[in-house]
Amino acid sequence: EGTTFYNGLMQALGFELIVATDSFAAYGKDVPQFLLMTPYDGKPYSTGNGTHVAFAAMSQPAVDQFHRHACDQGGLCEGKPGNRPVYPKSDVYAAFVRDPFGNKLEAIFNGFSV
Secondary structure (H helix, E strand, C coil), X not given: CCHHHHHHHHHHCCCEEEEECCCEEEEECCCEEEEEECCCCCCCCXXXXXXXXXXXXXXXXXXXXXXXXXXXXXXXXXXXEEECCCCXXXXXXXXXXXXXXXXXXXXXXXXXXX
C-alpha cells in the first residue's frame, strides 16, 4: 500500500526498490537501507508521538525533490525545505513531511551523517 508513495520519495534520495511483496518493501542502493513492512503482530499500524524517520540527502536539490514528491503524492508539509539553524551544524538544510499514513519524515542535507 505504501510503495506508491515511497517509490518516488526514495528515488529522490538515490534509492531503488530492491524487492517488494504484499507485506514488505526494501529500498536501497546495493543493499536494503530502508524497509517498509506491515506490523508483525497483525494489528493496524500506528505512529509514534514525537518520533520521525530522517533520511540523509546528498544535496539541497534532493531535499527539495523529496519534499515536492511527498506533497504531490498526498503527504503533508511539516516544514518546507530550508536551513535549520537549530541543529548543531549551522548549514543544515532539511524538510519535513507526513506520509499519507501519518508518519513524520525528514530529508536532511549536511547533517550528522553526510
